[in-house]
Amino acid sequence: MSSTFSGISTALSSLRAQRQGLDVAGQNIANVNTAGYSRQRTEMTSVEGVSDVPTIWAKQDPVGSGVNVGDITRIRDELLEGRIRTEHGHNAYLSGQNEVYDNIQTVFKEPSDTGLQERLSTFWSDWQDLSNTPGDNAVRTKVLQQGGAVATALNDAHTQLDTIWSSSRVAATSQINEINSAVTEIASLNKGIMQAKVGGLPANELADRRDGLVLKLADLAGATATLRDTGAVDVSLFGSTLVSGSSSRSLTLGGAATMADQAAGNPASVSFTDNGQPAIVTSGELGSSLEALNKVVPKYAKSLDDVATKLISTVNDIHSAGYNKSGWAGGPFFSGEDARTVAVAITDTDDVAASSTSDGRLDGGNADALGDLAVSGTGPDVTYRQLVADLGVTAKSATLKAETQSTITADLDSTHEATSGVSLDEEMSNLLQYQRAYEAAAKLMNTIDSTLNTLINNTGR
Known part of the structure; x- marks a missing residue:
């Protein structure tokens, strides 16, 4: 059974992931004029709610446990580059x-x-x-x-x-x-x-x-x-x-x-x-x-x-x-x-x-x-x-x-630039997306904190 505090862990994982997404977008923008630089992308994966370790009489929460940043990948086309x-x-x-x-x-x-x-x-x-x-x-x-x-x-x-x-x-x-x-x-x-x-x-x-x-x-x-x-x-x-x-x-x-x-x-x-x-x-x-x-x-x-x-x-x-x-x-x-x-x-x-x-x-x-x-x-x-x-x-x-x-x-160089080069319009869109996700994760954490405060400090009075 999941902890009452699991929501905070979920919100925290989102804060970390969205911040890393912001960092990657910032790196792309910083190198928009760098020769040979390949645009990078944050690969995020959801964290499963079910444990991989079987247990007796245990019941897992069907909701997942947040998000992880799997990798920071370079956008490349190997066939095109060849x-x-x-x-x-x-x-x-x-x-x-x-x-x-x-x-x-x-x-x-x-x-x-x-x-x-x-x-x-x-x-x-x-x-x-x-x-x-x-x-x-x-x-x-x-x-x-x-x-x-x-x-x-x-x-x-x-x-x-x-x-x-x-x-x-x-x-x-x-x-x-x-x-x-x-x-x-x-x-x-x-x-x-x-x-x-x-x-x-x-x-x-x-x-x-x-x-x-x-x-x-x-x-x-x-x-x-x-x-x-x-x-x-x-x-x-x-x-x-x-x-x-x-x-x-x-x-x-x-x-x-x-x-x-x-x-x-x-x-x-x-x-x-x-x-x-x-x-x-x-x-x-x-x-x-x-x-x-x-x-x-x-x-x-x-x-x-x-x-x-x-x-x-x-x-x-x-x-x-x-x-x-x-x-x-x-x-x-x-x-x-x-x-x-x-x-x-x-x-x-x-x-x-x-x-x-x-x-x-x-x-x-x-x-x-x-x-x-x-x-x-x-x-x-x-x-x-x-x-x-x-x-x-x-x-x-x-x-x-x-x-x-x-x-x-x-x-071919133009095609490669379109594939691997940095697009400021795209990065600005990514920045806005990560910003809004970060704000939402922060709001989630505040909401859970407020709920727990009510539960812990006001229940039973």
Whole structure:
């Protein structure tokens, strides 16, 4: 049979529960602008009036005994968060690729008045001018100067591509360091969360910090996570474990340190520090950096070398078949073998082989043949235009993909915010609800107190 004082116990449990609800609502409101904070909810459960322990001749009051706060839960959607991590990895990768292609496009600056195409056109035009006045030293000087301008443009483009490659490797190193720091902190937070769960202590804020770091790993390397019953999360990188409970593994960047090393067959690579096994990274910022290091930048550096090689071979073949001002056979006009090393090999204007005969008549036929390379179907201009066209199409595709993925990611982030973020309107409603419940519980306690006072002090007089 229930005690006469059980109502006070019931009212007291309600006061405690409603006050905790007020505290939770206040915590939510305080963190409405805190990045990564998940809205919390007070889970209340009724206390049963029937005892779990059977007794003889005992009769229990059918009315319950109040309320308990079962837990303070974070409002999360694990399936949504798993998709968000995946899409964030794709978004970071595509954004990185778009940036790389933008940087490469600035190297070639096409179409423009200062790009390589314009310099090549001027170079061929100068040869045509020389064919009309093969004995004019001023025009010969102009041919040498414009040839130097073409070589310098190729040199500069190669240097800029090399700089982009080096910047990508610096970025990859920084991303590796960020990953290693994040996995160490996640393991530490996992340990704290597991200990708190065993001890019945709150760990929601720790879990928010940890989930923020997991999302950061998704951005950096496309990592995925699995929540365990212990409260910890295991983090994986394309099937290989990065974090398991309170243990973590680190990554190391190896392979080529320069673009020349990469071209020699030593690609940049990522491996696990503990056993040296390769780590597969095809998503996130690091995946984009590795793509830039091993494929994108080397591809256009190779294409630029093809332009330089075509220029050197075609010009030198025709120039060597002509004759200079003294009637001697012309030698190579360009030296070097690629975009990095190409240079004008002639310093004396008399050595420019403008003539097609060796009889000293300076007919300009060879200069005319060199000028005709401007419209050749197999000349360096065609090779260069193919490079620029390929870059333009690929860069445009990268931009469209990045924009589409950015929209998808933003939409998912908005959905997540609607699910786990703090709504001030909702919290104000909760505050009012808890306040009224608290006031009612207090009124209940006063009423019971007044009733007991009448029973104890006034009955029997």
